[in-house]
Amino acid sequence: MSNHVLYLNDASIFQGDNLVLSDVSVSIEKGEFVYLIGKTGTGKSSFMKTLYGDLPLQKGQGHIVGYDLATLKERDIPFLRRKLGVVFQDFKLLNDRTVHSNLDFVLKATGWKDKVAKENRINEVLAKVDMKTKAFKYPYQLSGGEQQRIAIARALLNDPELILADEPTGNLDPQTSVEVMEVLREINKNGNTILMATHDYALLLKYPSKTLKCEDSQIFEVVQKTV
Numbered sequence: 001m002s003n004h005v006l007y008l009n010d011a012s013i014f015q016g017d018n019l020v021l022s023d024v025s026v027s028i029e030k031g032e033f034v035y036l037i038g039k040t041g042t043g044k045s046s047f048m049k050t051l052y053g054d055l056p057l058q059k060g061q062g063h064i065v066g067y068d069l070a071t072l073k074e075r076d077i078p079f080l081r082r083k084l085g086v087v088f089q090d091f092k093l094l095n096d097r098t099v100h101s102n103l104d105f106v107l108k109a110t111g112w113k114d115k116v117a118k119e120n121r122i123n124e125v126l127a128k129v130d131m132k133t134k135a136f137k138y139p140y141q142l143s144g145g146e147q148q149r150i151a152i153a154r155a156l157l158n159d160p161e162l163i164l165a166d167e168p169t170g171n172l173d174p175q176t177s178v179e180v181m182e183v184l185r186e187i188n189k190n191g192n193t194i195l196m197a198t199h200d201y202a203l204l205l206k207y208p209s210k211t212l213k214c215e216d217s218q219i220f221e222v223v224q225k226t227v
């Protein structure tokens with residue numbers, strides 16, 4: 001049995017008719033922490049969108065957490081997303097609900113009914129990001145770094161097989177970026193697989209790990225020099 005959570009072979013990524021990436025052959029194994037880098041406009045977000053079903057895979061093979069991207073149906077997408085945790089640069093929390101209610105909303109939407117089980121799960125994920133004391137706060141009462149921790153907690157609710165983080169530190173200052181990165185690394189050490197798109201080369205140098213680069217319509221693995 002292979003340990004791939006993601007496997008693409010000779011895949012092409014399109015935005016409409018516009019070919020963004022071609023000949024994409026990459027794989028991610030269970031437990032890996034993988035960076036996705038590349039200049040602006042080289043296709044990082046398009047790649048991520050293809051992985052969570054926002055863009056169709058029109059050419060080539062792609063398998064992610066047990067789903068075949070080439071034959072993915074509209075009705076499969078919510079189920080695919082339950083097996084993925086997605087974290088965005090702009091957090092995407094619901095501002096009119098408390099942290100607790102943001103998390104409860106996702107649990108309800110993904111079929112959790114038992115009240116005690118929901119409370120336990122909310123407490124567990126908040127503990128993982130060190131935010132247990134902030135459950136009653138509204139997102140606008142939190143700093144950017146704290147909001148991103150909550151977004152990470154939300155991504156963890158359904159114990160995802162792969163976390164896709166699209167520039168999760170893009171809106172944060174350098175010190176807060178390091179703190180959020182420490183949270184992601186801790187989660188990775190505890191067994192979660194993470195693919196993180198970033199522009200933040202300081203983080204790459206500080207925390208070297210497998211790195212994929214988008215350039216000239218291709219994705220390839222780069223060998224990093226450690227410092």
Ligand SMILES: Nc1ncnc2c1ncn2[C@@H]1O[C@H](COP(=O)(O)OP(=O)(O)OP(=O)(O)O)[C@@H](O)[C@H]1O
Pocket residue numbers: 015016018020038039040041042043044045046047214
């Ligand atoms: N909705 C869209 N419709 C058409 N073309 C798009 C769309 N979104 C992005 N593109 C194009 O696809 C290419 C890749 O964009 P993408 O956003 O994936 O790059 P990126 O590497 O994530 O950039 P950034 O680092 O700025 O977020 C660009 O040429 C962009 O203009």
